[in-house]
Amino acid sequence: MAARRKSLSTGDIARHCQVTPATVVNWIKAGKLEVYTTPGGQYRMDTDAFLAFLDKNKFPVPEELQPARQRRILVMDDSPAMLDAATSALSRHLPGSVLETSVDGFEGLIKIGSFKPHALVLDLMMPRLDGAEVCRCLRAGTETRNMFIVALSGLAADNELVRRVKRIGVDAFLTKPVDMTDLARQLARLLRVALE
Amino acid sequence: MAARRKSLSTGDIARHCQVTPATVVNWIKAGKLEVYTTPGGQYRMDTDAFLAFLDKNKFPVPEELQPARQRRILVMDDSPAMLDAATSALSRHLPGSVLETSVDGFEGLIKIGSFKPHALVLDLMMPRLDGAEVCRCLRAGTETRNMFIVALSGLAADNELVRRVKRIGVDAFLTKPVDMTDLARQLARLLRVALE
DNA sequence: AAGGCGTAATCAGGTTTTCATCCATAGCCA
């Protein structure tokens, strides 16, 4: 997914290379991988160094690590009007990105799996969908952990749901009514793409 | 995690081509196979590249690598015990199929999108997840419309939720406690695969 | 039929990877 995380653990590397974590440790001990260690003694590797390593060994580069220029953005909101506004604003301000929308919460979750967006714009108050729970679930999944999340809500900042979401950790938080230019700016910042 | 396409070792390729591993190494050294190497010096090959190779040389494609043959099944239930039981029973009775499970409803929905199962075994009473609504959503989506759905529930047949689900239309309905052999039989029928 | 040639199979020895287990660490939540 997106390049939020800069360092990889042995487990991450093992998954990418289709190999056991223990094997990755072997490589490290043999000096084949350039790593550094946490104070507790766990290995960490820079994404850049890992990419160089993959390249050297002709390993296929996993999709989520490729410097993809096309950023995928999924907007979930139960108001069609809001989706329309977001679509027109984002396609104007972020012309390089691919946009998807979902009015329905469940459909949106399924789309997260198939579309694999780099950034998710999520209304916290969708019918049948606990926004905080969605954030927690995304952060818990290996595939979705690094997805950028922009939360939207009309609730006050000290609301219980809002506090839960902020504790889980989203990348941006906008209060409704949403200023679309602001939304575009936040997405551009997170995805490191130019704003038009 | 989704069933990712595995990379193949020389042994795997040898088995598929009915040939000695050493022969596969010969092919590799002769540049006939497009491989990469682990830092330890072992050869790995992408499944896709291997299939292309088989095609080019008119090799018969081994059964278990034929994408069309693989049936993906996702089991969603909030009880880990139930998932364990289902996993062991289904992997025994339907050995050709790829199995995934999910204890969490939201995670399960995301997995539906990424894993794209041919059949979904769905507990109607998961926390935070209205089973009937999920069925409705699946039947409404173009991608998921033809997915087989096996609904599980401990509720009586005349329950409101159950009636809703049946009206939406699922492909099988089993009451809890679930007889795993029965579940396997239903799935085999729907997916048109042999039952073992 | 014999010889040459190329490809495949064998074999031994050393290396790499996996597997299973147990313990430590890191990240999460109250």
Add this chain to the structure above:
DNA sequence: TGGCTATGGATGAAAACCTGATTACGCCTT
């Protein structure tokens, strides 16, 4: 801050793999 759980690290034994040299086989030429 202090616990909790998922994840990472170490270990040793077993399995799989690579190398290189040698042998066996099929096929074509002579």
